[in-house]
Amino acid sequence: MQSPFNGIRSVTLAAAVILAAGTAAYAHHGWSWTQDGFFELRGKITAIYIGNPHATLDVDADGEAWRVDLAPPSRTIAAGFTEEVAKVGDEVTAIGHRSRDETEKWMKAARVIVNGKAYDVYPDRVPPA
């Protein structure tokens, strides 16, 4: 076929590949965007969201505003972490993996500890005891 859309198709495909490659490091789905080693964050909770698509905590750690991703709500609630067990102002320790991009104050937690109790939202990913 000698229609102009062959060219268009190539351009679109090329744009897609460039976009995908350029932004792969930012992916916040899954764990591919986080470092391999464990990371621990301590701070004060500034916001709690238990809901779809996944639960999050906003944490103030020594004046730095962090975002902590947890599991989807079903999994987070199954781990016992609900809106009843933590409130804004509580001290929190989050253990998991931080973003590979360290300028980003963002991590994904496997375990959060609030008021002396540990909640394993990703039990298969908590550090070995």
Next chain:
Amino acid sequence: MDEFLAGIEQLAIVRGLKASFVAYPIVNALHIMSIGALLTSVWLMDLRILGAFRSLPYVPFVTLLRRTAFTAFAGALVTGSLLFSVRAREYAAMPIFLTKMTLILLAVANFLTFMRHAKGGDEPPGGTVTILAVLSLVLWTSVLFAGRFIGFLN
């Protein structure tokens, strides 16, 4: 604006969706289905306008696909609004989300311009309409990509 968005998050149906184990993935799946149908109909329609599938009669082919695209867009609008509503303030502050909304507005404006230029005739008139069809392909495909990246940037 912030109050309005916070109000959306507090609606009963939205709170239900936010906490649901089943409804949210279903709405999510229906959004993907709508987008799939929309992109397919847009691509086939625009490629026909650009000269592909010449063996298929132009008017009924494009009319059918335009109707499909309309229905799919309506579905995407409803399901997308629901997905947005659970964290309205969060999404509204994301540059990638605002980029997607801008692209949708441009794509819709492009479609309205197309409708003004493409009146009657058994074959596409070429000229401006060809450019608009190319723009349509680029814009709707960009909407798809921008939308997918919302899930990876927040």
